[in-house]
Amino acid sequence: xxxxxxxxxxxxxxxxxxxxxxxxxxxxxxxxxxxxxxxxxxxxxxxxxxxxxxxxxxxxxxxxxxxxxxxxxxxxxxxxxxxxxxxxxxxxxxxxxxxxxxxxxxxxxxxxxxxxxxxxxxxxxxxxxxxxxxxxxxxxxxxxxxxxxxxxxxxxxxxxxxxxxxxxxxxxxxxxxxxxxxxxxxxxxxxxxxxxxxxxxxxxxxxxxxxxxxxxxxxxxxxxxxxxxxxxxxxxxxxxxxxxxxxxxxxxxxxxxxxxxxxxxxxxxxxxxxxxxxxxxxxxxxxxxxxxxxxxxxxxxxxxxxxxxxxxxxxxxxxxxxxxxxxxxxxxxxxxxxxxxxxxxxxxxxxxxxxxxxxxxxxxxxxxxxxxxxxxxxxxxxxx
Amino acid sequence: xxxxxxxxxxxxxxxxxxxxxxxxxxxxxxxxxxxxxxxxxxxxxxxxxxxxxxxxxxxxxxxxxxxxxxxxxxxxxxxxxxxxxxxxxxxxxxxxxxxxxxxxxxxxxxxxxxxxxxxxxxxxxxxxxxxxxxxxxxxxxxxxxxxxxxxxxxxxxxxxxxxxxxxxxxxxxxxxxxxxxxxxxxxxxxxxxxxxxxxxxxxxxxxxxxxxxxxxxxxxxxxxxxxxxxxxxxxxxxxxxxxxxxxxxxxxxxxxxxxxxxxxxxxxxxxxxxxxxxxxxxxxxxxxxxxxxxxxxxxxxxxxxxxxxxxxxxxxxxxxxxxxxxxxxxxxxxxxxxxxxxxxxxxxxxxxxxxxxxxxxxxxxxxxxxxxxxxxxxxxxxxxxxxxxxxxxxxxxxxxxxxxxxxxxxxxxxxxxxxxxxxxxxxxxxxxxxxxxxxxxxxxxxxxxxxxxxxxxxxxxxxxxxxxxxxxxxxxxxxxxxxxxxxxxxxxxxxxxxxxxxxxxxxxxxxxxxxxxxxxxxxxxxxxxxxxxxxxxxxxxxxxxxxxxxxxxxxxxxxxxxxxxxxxxxxxxxxxxx
Numbered sequence: 001x002x003x004x005x006x007x008x009x010x011x012x013x014x015x016x017x018x019x020x021x022x023x024x025x026x027x028x029x030x031x032x033x034x035x036x037x038x039x040x041x042x043x044x045x046x047x048x049x050x051x052x053x054x055x056x057x058x059x060x061x062x063x064x065x066x067x068x069x070x071x072x073x074x075x076x077x078x079x080x081x082x083x084x085x086x087x088x089x090x091x092x093x094x095x096x097x098x099x100x101x102x103x104x105x106x107x108x109x110x111x112x113x114x115x116x117x118x119x120x121x122x123x124x125x126x127x128x129x130x131x132x133x134x135x136x137x138x139x140x141x142x143x144x145x146x147x148x149x150x151x152x153x154x155x156x157x158x159x160x161x162x163x164x165x166x167x168x169x170x171x172x173x174x175x176x177x178x179x180x181x182x183x184x185x186x187x188x189x190x191x192x193x194x195x196x197x198x199x200x201x202x203x204x205x206x207x208x209x210x211x212x213x214x215x216x217x218x219x220x221x222x223x224x225x226x227x228x229x230x231x232x233x234x235x236x237x238x239x240x241x242x243x244x245x246x247x248x249x250x251x252x253x254x255x256x257x258x259x260x261x262x263x264x265x266x267x268x269x270x271x272x273x274x275x276x277x278x279x280x281x282x283x284x285x286x287x288x289x290x291x292x293x294x295x296x297x298x299x300x301x302x303x304x305x306x307x308x309x310x311x312x313x314x315x316x317x318x319x320x321x322x323x324x325x326x327x328x329x330x331x332x333x334x335x336x337x338x339x340x341x342x343x344x345x346x347x348x349x350x351x352x353x354x355x356x357x358x359x360x361x362x363x364x365x366x367x368x369x370x371x372x373x374x375x376x377x378x379x380x381x382x383x384x
Numbered sequence: 385x386x387x388x389x390x391x392x393x394x395x396x397x398x399x400x401x402x403x404x405x406x407x408x409x410x411x412x413x414x415x416x417x418x419x420x421x422x423x424x425x426x427x428x429x430x431x432x433x434x435x436x437x438x439x440x441x442x443x444x445x446x447x448x449x450x451x452x453x454x455x456x457x458x459x460x461x462x463x464x465x466x467x468x469x470x471x472x473x474x475x476x477x478x479x480x481x482x483x484x485x486x487x488x489x490x491x492x493x494x495x496x497x498x499x500x501x502x503x504x505x506x507x508x509x510x511x512x513x514x515x516x517x518x519x520x521x522x523x524x525x526x527x528x529x530x531x532x533x534x535x536x537x538x539x540x541x542x543x544x545x546x547x548x549x550x551x552x553x554x555x556x557x558x559x560x561x562x563x564x565x566x567x568x569x570x571x572x573x574x575x576x577x578x579x580x581x582x583x584x585x586x587x588x589x590x591x592x593x594x595x596x597x598x599x600x601x602x603x604x605x606x607x608x609x610x611x612x613x614x615x616x617x618x619x620x621x622x623x624x625x626x627x628x629x630x631x632x633x634x635x636x637x638x639x640x641x642x643x644x645x646x647x648x649x650x651x652x653x654x655x656x657x658x659x660x661x662x663x664x665x666x667x668x669x670x671x672x673x674x675x676x677x678x679x680x681x682x683x684x685x686x687x688x689x690x691x692x693x694x695x696x697x698x699x700x701x702x703x704x705x706x707x708x709x710x711x712x713x714x715x716x717x718x719x720x721x722x723x724x725x726x727x728x729x730x731x732x733x734x735x736x737x738x739x740x741x742x743x744x745x746x747x748x749x750x751x752x753x754x755x756x757x758x759x760x761x762x763x764x765x766x767x768x769x770x771x772x773x774x775x776x777x778x779x780x781x782x783x784x785x786x787x788x789x790x791x792x793x794x795x796x797x798x799x800x801x802x803x804x805x806x807x808x809x810x811x812x813x814x815x816x817x818x819x820x821x822x823x824x825x826x827x828x829x830x831x832x833x834x835x836x837x838x839x840x841x842x843x844x845x846x847x848x849x850x851x852x853x854x855x856x857x858x859x860x861x862x863x864x865x866x867x868x869x870x871x872x873x874x875x876x877x878x879x880x881x882x883x884x885x886x887x888x889x890x891x892x893x894x895x896x897x898x899x900x901x902x903x904x905x906x907x908x909x910x911x912x913x914x915x916x917x918x919x920x921x922x923x924x925x926x927x928x929x930x931x932x933x934x935x936x937x938x939x940x941x942x943x944x945x946x947x948x949x950x951x952x953x954x955x956x957x958x959x960x961x962x
Contacts, residue, residue, distance in 0.1 A: 042497075185426040238448050252549035255497045275449040279442060286438040290431055297427040309427055320437045327444045 013074055016362040018295070024288050025069060025339065025354040031281065032265075032340040032347075033058055039268040040261035040342055042254055054261055054342055061344045065351035072355025073362070077304060080359050084131035087124055087352070094121035095162045108166045122163060122171050123349035126178070127356055129159055130310035133179060137186035138302035149192075152183070169207055169214060170321075170333045176200060177317050182310040185296075221331035231328050233257045234267035238275065238327070245274030261342040263334050266326040281340075282323065289316035295361050304360050311357045315350075467557060467578050467597050470588065470607035472571055474616040475651070475826055480571050481585065481661075484560045487540050487553040488533040491522055495550035499523045502548045506531070509542040533576055534558045559585075561661045567619050569674035570612070570653055570773070570824060573661035582667065583674075584612060584824055587772045613649035613826050618642055621940040623654040625933055626910075630656055633915035633929045639675040640910040640937060641804055642945070645811035645898065647832040648820035651906070651945065653804070655679075678775040680800040681911065684878025685926075686810075686896040687796030688744045692736055692851065693813050694759040695747040697844040706731050709743040716788045720745060723877070736851045737859030739875065741795045748794035749787075756790045757781075762839050763809040764819055765801050771822045777802050796876060797886075803894070807909040810896050814849060814904040816842040853901040864897055864931035866939045868949030872904075873897025873934060875926035880914070890914055895930035899938050905947050910934050 033055075040054030047053075075083060094112050098121060102109035111118045133152050140148035156179045163172040180200060184193060207214050220228055237253040240246065251271040254260050260268050270278045292312030299305035315338050322337040324330035336343050338350045472481040496502055499522035507513055510532055521529040531551065535543070540553060559574045572583015579597070580589040588610055589597070626638040639655035655675040659666040666672055673679055695701035709730045713720040722740050735743030748756050760766050760781075768778040779801035782789045792798040804822060812819040818836035852872030855861045860875040876894035879886040894911045898904040910933045917924040942949070 181430060185423060185430055187422045187426060235448070238445075239451050243449050252495055252497075255549055256495060270445075270448075275445050279445055282438055282441050282445070286434070289434050289438075293427055293431045293434065297424050297431075302423070305423060305427075309430065313430070316434050316437070320434075320441070323441050327441060327448070329440065329444055 009074065013362070016364070017073060017358060018361045018363075020291065021288065021354075021358055021361060022073075024284055024291075025358070026066070028284060028288075028339040029062060029066065029351075031284075033062055035265050035269050035273075035340060036261065036342060038248060038251060038272045039254060039265045042257075043259075043261050057344070058342050058347075061347050065347045068348055069351040069355040069358070072352055073358035075355075075359045077301075077307075077360060080131060080307070080356055081135055081303075084128040084135075084356070088128035088132050091121040091125035091128060092158065092162065094119070095125065095166075097121075099162075099165055108168055110166050110168055117344070120343075120345035122166070122168060123345040124352065125159060126171075126175065126314055127311065127349060127353040129155070129175065130178060130182070130314055130353075131307050131356060133182055134306035134310050135303055137182060137306050140186070141302055149188070152179075167211070169211065170335050173204075173333075174314075174317055174321065174335065176203070178310060178313045181313040181317075182306055185309050186302075186306055217331045217333070221328075228332075230258055230264065231325070231332055234264050234326050235328055237264075237267040238270035238278075241271040241274050243275050245270070245272050245277060248272055259334070262336055263322065263341070264326060265337055265341050266323050285315070285319040285323075285338075288312070289319070292316075292357060292361075308357060308360050311353050311360075314353055315357075468607055469557075469559060469574070469578060469580070469585070469593065471609040472584060472588070473609050473611045474567075474614045474619070475611065475649075476615060476617075477611070478616040479562055480567055480612065480614070480616065481559060481561050483557045486534040486536070486556050486558040488556045489531040489535055489540075489543060489551060489553060491529050491531050491551045493522050493524050493526050493529055493550070496522045497549055502551070505546045505548055506543065506551075509539055509546065559661075563616065563620075564662060565658045565660045566616070566623055567614055567654070568658045568661045568667075569655050569676070569775075570614055570619075570650070571661060572774075573664040573667060582664075582775065583661075583773060584610070586774045587824075590774075611826055613644075613651060613824050614653075615651045615941075615944055617944045618652035618941040619654065621944070622652040622937055623656070623658075625936045625940070626654055626656045628936075629912060629915075629929065629933045633912060633918060633924065635912045635915040635929075637671065637675055637913035638911065638933070639679075639803060640908065640933070641676050641807050642937065642941065643807050643811055643822060643907045643909075645815040645820075645904055645907050646829050647827045648808065648811070648822045648835075649827050650804075650822055650824050652941065674773075674775050675911065675913070676804045677769070677771070677773055677802050678777050680777045680779055680802050681892055681894075682797050682800050682878050683803070683806050683894055683896075684796040684876035684892065685739045686806065686874050686876035686894045686909075687793070687799075688736065688739060689813060689848065689852070689874045689896060690760065690763060690765070690809060691744050691748050691756075691794040692732065693840055693844055693848050694751055694756065696732075696847050697759075697840045698751045698755060700750045701732065701747055703732050703847050703850075707735060707743045707746040709735065709740045709746075711742075713742055713745055713791065715791060716786075718788060718792075720791060733851055733854055736874070737855045739795075739860060744794045745791040748790055753785050753787060753790045756793065757785050760793070760799065762819075763812065764805055765809050766799065769802060769805040769808065769822065771804075772824045779805070796878060803909055803911050806894075806896065807907050810898065810909065811907045812839050813845055814852075814898040814907060815845065817845045849898070849901055849904060852898060856897075856901070860925070860927040861895065861897070861931050863927060864895060864934045864938075866899070866935050866942070868951050869938055869942050869947060870900040870902055870950065871897050871908075871934060871938055872899065872901030873908075873931070875931060877926045891924060893924070893926035893930045895926055895934045897934045897938075899942070900947060900950065902950075906945060908934050908937055910937070 036055045036058040040058065041051040044051055044053040098109050098112045101112065103111050103113070105111060110120050110122060112121060132155065136148040136152040136155065139146050159175055160172055163175060180196065183196065208218060233253060233256060237251065237257060240253055249272070251268060254268040254271055257264050257267060266278065269281065289312045292308055296305045296309035296312065299308060318335060318338050321330060321333060322335045325332055325335070336346045339347070468483055471479055474480055499519055502522055503515055503519045506518065507515055513532070518531060534556060557578055559578060561571060570583055572580060572585040574585050575581045579594070580586040622640050622642060626640055629635065630638050637656060641650060642652040643650055653676050657671055659672050696703060706729045709722060710727050720741050722742055726738055730738065730740055730743050735747070751759070766779050766781050769776050779799065781799045789798050808822045809819065817838050817840040819839045820832050820836045849872060852874060853870065855874055856865050856872050861873045864871045864873050874896050876896065878892045879888055880890040880892050882890055892911065892913055893915055894909065897908045899906060899908065910930045912930050912933065915924045915929045918928065921928055
């Protein structure tokens with residue numbers, strides 16, 4: 001146990017960190033590793049690799065991910081902002097780079113090779129983007145003379161344009177949703193919200209009209225047309241799992257489920273560990289997101305509040321879309337399940353997200369001031 | 385500890401926000417507070433949204449959890465595979481057919497990971513599997529394929545231990561015949577879906593079981609067993625003796641029936657070659673038909689019993705009358721001769737025991753063509769027999785009866801009829817003149833009386849019994865007798881038609897008998913198709929093969945049939961004492 005009297009950085013971290021968040025994140029990472037044993041061997045076998053190829057790599061990525069999460073959680077809000085700014089600039093630069101020198105995989109250029117490691121810069125862009133947007137939005141209320149809103153809109157435009165150029169419509173939509181959510185929570189007027197909402201709908205319709213594969217997926221979801229093999233197989237896997245699952249290693253449908261280790265890991269979890277387990281998993285995500293939002297609501301400071309809320313939205317939207325696709329609630333869209341799915345960039349980027357949440361939710365005297373004022377009606381009255 | 389507010393000083397000059405709270409509400413501060421409150425409301429809305437999102441996910445999971453694994457339309461409902469059938473029992477309650485539980489192997493090809501591997505593994509347990517066909521099934525994108533119906537438990541456990549994903553087992557009811565082929569033609573068999581398609585199994589379906597099954601009312605039901613008139617012991621004896629005779633006489637087929645003459649019950653009936661109803665792949669082969677009821681034959685000299693009975697019953701011929709059996713009859717280019725030609729005037733019993741074609745033809749001539757046809761129709765020999773068994777053939781007769789037809793039919797050529805209905809008609813000759821429809825279900829004497837039709841006079845029946853007895857004691861049927869059981873009977877050695885002509889080398893032999901002849905209980909009819917001379921014998925007439933077969937059947941089954949033996953001074957004396 002670290003002494004409370006000591007005031008070193010570790011002791012400070014230990015006594016101020018939100019341990020429930022930390023436990024939830026580590027728990028999700030552990031579940032991710034466990035599910036990797038279930039979900040990735042069939043894919044590895046299909047690719048002619050060693051059965052546990054992806055399990056090993058998952059484990060290898062998990063260590064730096066944990067280190068990054070804990071390391072980032074040591075940051076002060078100011079450091080968070082600085083790291084985010086640097087990360088954002090580097091990510092955007094790499095995304096531009098990827099368009100020119102990136103390796104084309106399945107028709108899109110998302111990956112760049114850094115020191116022999118394939119990196120997906122758009123994953124790292126997301127948490128940084130959230131932090132910077134939160135800063136820009138919060139600046140507006142503090143310094144009305146600085147056009148924070150405008151900067152945020154411009155930043156979003158740049159990021160969205162780069163994502164569409166890749167093209168990566170899933171990330172575009174996710175980024176748009178997070179940005180829109182933050183815009184909404186920043187307290188913008190309904191005029192702006194309506195306007196941007198209209199733009200979002202127009203963009204969505206444009207995507208439907210411009211990109212044939214988007215139209216195909218949405219038609220497939222709405223009218224049951226076209227190739228629905230993935231989602232059908234996922235549904236079968238979940239139903240076969242029933243409440244308590246077939247047991248570890250007993251899954252059979254997972255063997256024919258494409259992307260079982262990334263986009264459809266949730267279905268594999270259902271087949272082997274059961275729907276009850278999946279509910280626990282969903283509850284864990286729900287806990288992280290809703291607790292994050294509640295914590296944000298209590299924050300006194302605009303920036304911290306928006307940043308924590310935005311990061312929670314990032315985790316919430318991504319998990320909701322992934323699970324929603326698995327459960328045939330949403331059109332098929334490739335998106336990883338945060339902290340669970342296989343994928344190095346995604347895992348480390350989500351670890352950064354989690355680290356930011358931990359860093360920003362550490363107990364600080366300022367954030368505690370808020371509840372006390374509520375119980376001081378006299379002061380409030382005086383303040384009116 | 386950090387300085388309060390220091391964290392706000394990120395990228396711009398620091399501002400003492402904490403200190404501002406102590407100030408009385410400036411206008412600026414009021415705006416910030418209002419915005420803060422609004423932001424909290426917005427966050428509450430976001431929390432509400434995510435509550436809804438995760439609740440929807442939770443609801444969907446519950447919905448999936450309540451759904452049973454998808455069934456595929458091409459699979460029969462699981463319970464349809466468990467359709468029950470009633471057990472079939474013999475008259476003593478021995479099980480002839482029963483239901484057992486088995487499993488069937490199916491595949492869901494869309495879940496098969498590696499079809500090649502799956503086929504190879506399955507072939508280790510089921511080596512006779514059609515590998516090419518199974519591979520095609522497994523490689524298809526279909527959702528359900530039967531691979532093998534009705535596995536043994538050992539096969540099931542071996543396949544389970546192979547651990548092939550995408551295959552499974554369904555419980556099924558399978559029909560099992562403990563006796564194997566013993567009573568195959570009578571019991572019949574079922575198809576893969578447990579529907580009766582032959583024999584009494586088909587009959588049971590026709591009696592409402594089929595409709596019940598279609599309505600789904602027979603699933604897993606314990607149905608009342610159906611008792612048949614067969615006696616499994618007698619049935620075994622009959623089949624065993626037929627098999628022995630087939631071997632001994634190198635015949636292509638043999639068949640026999642044991643019929644209760646007072647009730648019409650078929651107690652034993654077999655036709656070889658037969659098949660195993662547990663694996664009825666051979667059932668449809670041409671030579672596997674039930675020759676007793678589904679084959680029609682020219683019964684040959686056994687028909688002389690009916691001609692003689694007709695002549696006596698018409699009153700135009702008395703048992704003491706004599707007929708000229710010398711030479712031959714020439715009619716329409718045919719010459720009718722006697723096989724055992726005595727070339728003298730013969731009495732009616734002599735005609736019978738010497739099996740004189742000429743004498744019999746002259747007796748038929750006394751009755752006339754119309755009378756002859758009417759009599760055989762009355763005896764049920766020219767129309768399709770009515771009984772439970774579905775496999776019943778319709779007899780053939782000339783479209784127009786001419787004198788030559790009547791003459792040949794009098795000694796059993798020109799009309800082909802089923803051996804079973806010949807036995808039934810013979811039963812009427814023996815039992816006092818009552819024609820009783822044959823049955824494969826138990827029937828009491830009283831019930832038989834209700835369906836019985838008096839076809840000949842009881843006195844004619846008495847004369848026929850005497851003649852049948854005489855033929856065994858003094859005529860061609862000597863080898864049929866069994867000491868104590870007094871068999872009486874008539875041989876028939878019919879020449880088969882080969883290339884449109886009667887051939888003396890290829891025969892269809894029969895022995896029509898009743899025992900105990902002084903007070904008959906049972907008719908035993910044996911037919912044997914194309915017998916060859918027994919080793920050491922030069923001839924293959926009915927007296928040398930069909931008659932000893934009857935003897936063997938009677939000797940072995942009389943005790944089972946409840947017939948008491950009479951060991952007196954010989955049958956002759958007993959008959960004389962009447």
